[in-house]
Amino acid sequence: MALLLRFVLLCGVADFARSLTIINPEQMIEKAKGETAYLPCKFTVSDEDQGPLDIEWLLSPADNQKPDQVIILYSGDKIYVDYYQDLKGRVHFTSNDITSGDASINVTNLQLSDIGIYQCKVKKAPGVANKKVQLTVLVKPSGIRCFIDGSEEIGNDFKLKCEPKEGSLPLRYEWQKLSDSQKMPDSWLPEMTSPVISVKNATSEYSGTYSCTVRNRVGSDQCLLRLDVVPPSNRAGTIAGAIIGTLLALVLIGCIVFCCHKKRREEKYEKEVHHDIREDVPPPKSRTSTARSYIGSNHSSLGSMSPSNMEGYSKTLYNQVPSEDFERAPQSPTLPPAKVAAPNLSRMGAVPVMIPAQSKDGSIV
Template identity: 55%
Template sequence: MASGLEITTTEQTVIEKASGQSVKLDCQFTLAPEDTGPLDIEWSLMPSDNQQEDKVQVILYSGDRAYEDYYEPVKGRVHFNSADPKNGDASINLTGLKSSDSGTYQCKVKKAPGIRSRRMLLIVMKPSRPRCYTDGPTQEGKDIVLRCLSSEGTQPLQYTWEKTSDNKLLPASAVMTINVKNASASASGTYICTASNRVGAEECILHLNITPPNTAGIIAGAIIAVLLILIIIAIILFCCCRAHHRKKYEKEICNEIEDVPPPKSRVSTARSFTVGSQRSSLGSMSPSNLHEYTLKPQYDKIPSSEEYDRPPSNVPLPPTNTAKMAGPNLSRMGAIPVMIPAQNRDGS
């Protein structure tokens, strides 16, 4: 059956847009006199999986009225481009694009007996929006890494670096990092990283300031190290002096102990006491008593310690023997001759 309805739009069938932007999906048509039925316009989102036959209606025009609340994810964001689509404009506008809006859209125009449709692919891409930062300490002599990363941008992404302080283009494109070896003060400046993809380009700015080494920290560390060394030396000297004084004290104590005379033994004291007593007794005895004293063997020996400790009351008295000892014997025993005046027997 012949039909005069035709879709006249011949623009691109693949549309790339960045998220957050707006897009117009064109669908222009013309009618013929034989197309006398009611006009129906239907926009639907085709499933990405070919095995799925169900499609989702996005917006609908039927009975001279627009129905825009069919698909919840795009509710309030999709509208017909013309207030009266009967004039041949079935295009729609989709605002506030999201990544979930990507897909194949179909425009279907029906006015009996004519039916025509057109499909187009919408790709919603994320902008680059890179972030600039540094890795490592920004000090002279250190290795620094300048990084530029777009975590949300849709691939493929390209990166370019530029140092605005001297208008120097740093490495070639598609480089996310710059390694600065043994950084010096000349590396300081303002760097711009530009990340771009098919939907646009974004940039970030990095201010790099190379600082001299932390001399205050080095000096403080050296002072602390010197103090620790001095404390260790002081502890060692204190221990050595204490050990030296201890040895000296022990040596003096030993010398004092050696200089103290040993105590006299009890036997020698008792012997000296006994011998002295014997001599005293012999000196005070008469010749007649000496003869009797020398005849007792018990007075010729040194008393034992037990006999020495015995009270004087237990010492046996010499026997009353009046035997006389010869003079030579007394002299040999160490007796001293004494002149005794003549006395009668009763007096002596």
């Protein structure tokens, strides 16, 4: 009976050894963001596995609310990759001959969204096998900033700080002194692996160059810090100088504002005076125009007078015309007197007048 049972077990082990199996065990892989992750999946088949070969990779995202996603598929001697948009163009089979037993893949340019459990399924009827690989994407420390929080003066308390811009936890810190005596002060030793070092009652011996290195499981980064502990400054003089400088600046600003205001008032006054029209000043007289108008009006009235009072009117006219204005009036060119026939004068209403003749000595003939 025992011999029969041993034979059955051996046959079962032999059958199991001949079935399709995936060689690599389940494992965890950690990679840095931006790197390439190699996910292994090597398999063997038995003589009984005569069906077509199908290989399928699935991703179970870290967010449990999202369903499993097919990321790459091999079926019918063809490869299909356009299943998962977040990994499009970044997932590939590592082997050119998948049927040889290597279904491993590479995921390039890793992102935090790639974190999850990847499952490799191999089917070749009647054999079926699958294995899982957990991928963790970490961010290397980068953008480390070292600075001093406080005044670097003798006797003061301040802090040395080391802050990374990004980096996946857990982070490890390490401070070192690079210049002068490379021995760190004893009071700093408990904080040599922390992001902040508290300095108490600083002395000039603390001066020097320090480095802070930040590490995690996928990388590290470093920054440098120069510490110069100096004697206390004259704070009273500094404050007084600041106050005096502020007052001078205020006085200067006040003078500028006053000058601008005064200039605007002067310009406004000049504009008002320039556009002001004085109503009490009469317009200038035109003597020439007055004389011409006067003479013209009298000539008009002369035409309506009779010959009998012509002589008296001419004397009156001569006495009324201002000599100065008359002399200054522009002289018109002298025209020869027009000759009018006697019949025409009669028709015009003229009255003949006898003018006595005079001799050479001026006596009337």
